[in-house]
């Protein structure tokens with residue numbers, strides 16, 4: 001009865017089943033996978049947020065497929081770098097932005113190249129549009145390097161775009177300037193669009209002198225570039241559902257009318273969040289400051305805890321909300337996460353959840369208030 005785009009089974013994996021069992025039995029556990037900023041006890045300017053959402057403007061409905069002009073102006077002013085409000089299209093989330101861009105650029109059966117390791121939603125965001133998200137493994141040498149040989153080999157006759165995440169989740173790594181220049185040339189030579197997910201770009205944690213701070217620095221790229229971001233990370237307000245796509249370069253701007261046509265079929269961005277966008281974006285840096293304080297404190301707590309466990313190390317976290325632990329690869333990743341949950345009551349993701357190679361990685365969120373306690377307990381499992 002259902003489309004072949006859907007998974008053949010919606011059954012839980014063994015880790016999700018175990019979590020469900022913990023919940024059913026009322027057994028507490030420390031969730032170090034939680035990346036929900038609204039549940040981690042950081043301060044929000046609540047009165048200002050609520051006031052912005054209560055303005056009389058929220059009572060009116062004047063839909064514009066690209067999003068209201070005032071909200072797009074706020075997005076352009078927030079980013080700077082000469083972004084024109086007319087070059088932005090609002091979405092309800094970054095996930096929706098991917099869906100719209102795949103519809104824009106691909107026919108069913110086409111493919112896009114996606115980074116690996118990375119954010120696990122690409123497969124299904126693509127599959128639901130009939131598009132294959134083809135992972136291209138990065139080359140691990142001191143850092144995760146884009147493998148241009150592997151990228152070139154992965155390009156097929158139906159490849160339409162390359163997706164990158166800057167900084168990547170969960171590797172926490174920014175693209176280097178050199179990688180960015182090569183990527184632009186790579187896409188231009190092959191007639192591919194470039195999608196740059198920058199939801200974490202404003203969370204810089206450890207020094208990275210050569211980083212591409214944002215793809216928006218490139219005013220006139222030689223291939224169509226679409227930069228994705230949204231309130232969910234930059235203002236830690238995922239519940240308000242506002243994302244956007246910024247088009248860079250003449251070729252991308254030439255696709256804005258068809259993109260607006262797609263947006264017009266949904267009109268999914270609510271009037272209240274568009275009316276509040278300018279205030280919310282003005283509040284974003286202060287909200288982020290609270291989050292950055294938490295991320296830095298948890299990273300320091302991680303280093304302090306790891307000092308007593310020389311067999312376990314962490315990867316550098318140039319940016320983002322996650323840390324990768326490198327552990328002895330003595331058991332399959334899922335078994336390891338299950339054992340940790342059962343013996344210590346701490347939940348972390350096995351690395352394969354993000355396509356990290358082998359069994360020697362665990363991924364944890366740096367957001368939870370209980371992180372210092374959780375990480376000490378977790379290390380007790382080794």
Ligand SMILES: Cc1ncc(COP(=O)(O)O)c(C=O)c1O
Nearest residue numbers: 093094095119169199230232243
């Ligand atoms: C790299 C990356 N892109 C996009 C998203 C989703 O953002 P949104 O809430 O705007 O859909 C996430 C969420 O974790 C993410 O990690």
